[in-house]
Amino acid sequence: MYTLERSPAVHRTVVSDRREPVPGIVILGLHVPHLASITLPGQFAMVVPPSGEQAATALGIYEAEGERVSLMLVVVGPRTRELAALQIGAPLDLLAPLGNGFELDALGDNVALIAGGVGIASLLLPAQALAARGARLTLLYGARTAAALVDADRFAALGAKVVLATDDGTRGHAGFVTELLRALPKHAFSGLAACGPSPMLRAVGRAAAYLDIPAQLALEETFACGVGACWGCVVPHAASSVGTPVGLIRAKRAEPPARESDRFCYARICKEGPVFWAHELRW
Amino acid sequence: MYTLERSPAVHRTVVSDRREPVPGIVILGLHVPHLASITLPGQFAMVVPPSGEQAATALGIYEAEGERVSLMLVVVGPRTRELAALQIGAPLDLLAPLGNGFELDALGDNVALIAGGVGIASLLLPAQALAARGARLTLLYGARTAAALVDADRFAALGAKVVLATDDGTRGHAGFVTELLRALPKHAFSGLAACGPSPMLRAVGRAAAYLDIPAQLALEETFACGVGACWGCVVPHAASSVGTPVGLIRAKRAEPPARESDRFCYARICKEGPVFWAHELRW
Amino acid sequence: MAEATQPDLAVALGRLRLSWPTLMGSGCYGSGEEYAPFIDLAALGGVVLKSVTRHPRLGNAAPRLVSTPSGLLNAIGLQNPGIDAYLENDVANFADRPCAVIGSVAGFSVDDYAYVTERLAARDEIDAIELNISCPNVGTEGETFACDPSLAEAATRAARGVTDKTLIVKLSPNVTDIAAIARIVEAAGADALAVINTVRGMSIDVDRWTPRLGNANGGLSGPAIRPVAVLAVWEVARAVKIPIVGQGGIETARDALEFILAGASAVGIGTGNFTDPRVPLNVVDGIRDYLAARGHSALSEIVGKANPRFAGVR
């Protein structure tokens, strides 16, 4: 019953509102009756560009309440360009909700959310859920430049302490947001939840190990199907958790007998993820 | 001097106004300083879609006055879709003016303009020039359906008698506009100027021969370069006029010795045209 | 009664009968269940399963996907659990699929093809076999069984020898003369041909000075390759009499009709599902409307109609 209710489907939506806080970053509000209530924090949608000329594109579900969900998108190529140009009233179809969200209960009561760029889009629902159960929240939010830092106030409004960073130093810490993390004492948080580009997430993973804090990472990769059918979106993962062929991380270290932590498989980001425990990734 | 002034160039324009009389048909007004004054009736532009993802597309120059020219476009594929979505203020680059316009002086003083669909776009400037020199004008204008008949009043305002036709019979004559032509007496006009899809133009050419009226046809074809460089946009043409290899229309009729009218070459629509004398085409 | 006058879209590929002329391309559709939330599987002609090999395969290093203009480059590397685990864990689940289920066999030797085909075809859940001879051969880089006439023949003959079920052989476009390979594969006993697998390609990351795919090169699919695929079908259709499953960049009924008019009896849809999982439905509906509007009572009436020297009576 539970699974049935939460199971993904094709949702026909209509653009109900549209915001472009900075040129090139667009937040599309969508009217859609039965999606918000079944969406878990950290899940995503495959969005079908209306022209039919482009593959569907993966976008995190940014907001979800009542009969409205929203998507936040950064224009980087043809698909995001087409979606960003949609105006109010335009129909838009989604496959959603997809993937596994964050296991928020496992992150404790003092959680740092770490966002890189548009990764912020996948962290508002987790922030709301964590705030609702009274967790202490810190948002570490990095972007290329000040203008690209969007909606940090939404997190502040939830009571989160907000720490910003920009690559070009135009706002907050000058440098990567992960540098802030490395400067903290061990066990500074009870858990981390992060979303952003892979290099950033790798750095978060390393920092989490160093700080000895459990961390969940929401990965972004090029998807094709988004539903687990094509095995195109993989990440090397601890061998145990997925029933596919298992190999050794570094063939040259195969003898003497490999350590368990060298054994890995390729897990699908869209199906087994997009959220993974940092310590289970072998990348 | 004359040629220099009229020579084509890359023109940087900005969308100054935009009209969508029917969904899918868009008229883009463009602010461009030095184009209108050198544009001849029947010339066209190669329009560079701003995304850089599509080839340039050929569009007739619809209006040209002062520092404004306009384009009328029907959305049929990716390029026209991209252009139709442009909003006021958007920059748009054109290669223009291209091709040879109508030889209006050769059409006499009682001219019928024959437009099929968006072919209307290449006939307003000729209508204005003809009206300016006092020619009697008739517009025969056909489209799929009533809604797709756009701006006929612009021609009426120039004093043209307007006769409409729709494929589906929703307005005017039910059927092809060329059927109206066939019903006329010989020499009903001193000249014809037509623009529209090839099957229509072929029918105009046949009717013109039958009615014994000189006719100029502005052809539409798939273009690549639009400037005469690729030899992709050809039409079989009387052999005399273009310095390229000459063949015989029907190889099987080659013996006994071919008639002169069977000899043809492939002329470039974008360079030798887009306007041709109907009686010189061998299609 | 209205139903009875609907054009007949059923297709026979050897002994296999499909209610609809649409097969989901191997490797693009999992085993079907991944797409079940988004489309009624009964609306599909069939699903070609992800290719399976003799031994388990880890697959290629990530990234495995790169999007290119109107195309998709992939280098999955045949990640699969191997035929033993596959038979044990997976195949039973395919029993209840409301459409045809076609096993796909990949291999690195002629013996591989025979062995895996025999074991897979022995299962009732599997309605037919597709031989993916377009995957990398051992030894020479980029070489595949489908690029070498004698290997293509040997693999086909070997698989033919171990099953009576419909045997579809999937050809590669990466050859000088695909029609010649098609003729050889037909003579070796194939019941049908899948035309085409992906076109070899590469994309380079100019910031990092390295190919974008973990495997360096990969296979290009999607609308970018449609013209290549249509021509391949056209040429193969002139060379053989067995039916063809045309594929490469199909996203609409009109795309599918290009293949059918070129000589394909059915079509494959792979990457098109990534554009919209309802593509297979739209293709079938569109073909039905097209036939009805032109007064045809069966799809078979128009197969190859744009191809003057079309060989087959399919």
Add this chain to the structure above:
Amino acid sequence: MAEATQPDLAVALGRLRLSWPTLMGSGCYGSGEEYAPFIDLAALGGVVLKSVTRHPRLGNAAPRLVSTPSGLLNAIGLQNPGIDAYLENDVANFADRPCAVIGSVAGFSVDDYAYVTERLAARDEIDAIELNISCPNVGTEGETFACDPSLAEAATRAARGVTDKTLIVKLSPNVTDIAAIARIVEAAGADALAVINTVRGMSIDVDRWTPRLGNANGGLSGPAIRPVAVLAVWEVARAVKIPIVGQGGIETARDALEFILAGASAVGIGTGNFTDPRVPLNVVDGIRDYLAARGHSALSEIVGKANPRFAGVR
């Protein structure tokens, strides 16, 4: 002084020196004058002229162009006045081009290639010769000189025998193993290779039941084929030491850099000019900026840098 620190983009192809690494693809750029109103021809490395044949050719029936997803199908059919009329009427006009002018020779026999190359190369206005061996051969449909190792070798040897000017041989991607052909053509005396010509394809008009091109099949160019072309350059670069002119779908400096990092010393731009005639300028500017930003003083420093087993020192 500021000029002196700009990265050096000059390229040598045999004896031919190009100020910029950009050649306009044969058949796409006329003789250059058609584009002169839109771009300063001095900003081009060179123009490869439309291919010329021994005898006049009428060209193929219309339509000759079809646009496809991110691509262009063409079947011009080598319309040209033949070498006699060409030498008499056209070639003198090329004298004042402010960039290299490369004659393109097409043929239907080995003797054609020798004859036309000799006559064209004898003219001072022509700086180098490109051998288009990728056009249809007499006899077998779709077969070209570039698809047959022995014909490719013979045509190259014949042309090599009649001129000392730089000889670029243009390869076809429509082969099982392009690297093998490249090796043979190098051994036969080519100074450089153009990689690639168009990919064979077809589009069908489903309303009229006929191919859209007058010639039925044609050649696919543009961004759709870029991944195919990049891989071809990558593979050829591992096989030969002579320089490569990489081409197929280049529209931006980053596109061009994919080819250069794969092993091309220069790039060809054909269909890209149809997107915007300023593409060649943008490509050169973009490459210059890229090199400067990374601290390189010459383009040659990065040729092949993404290709580990890259053969050449170009």
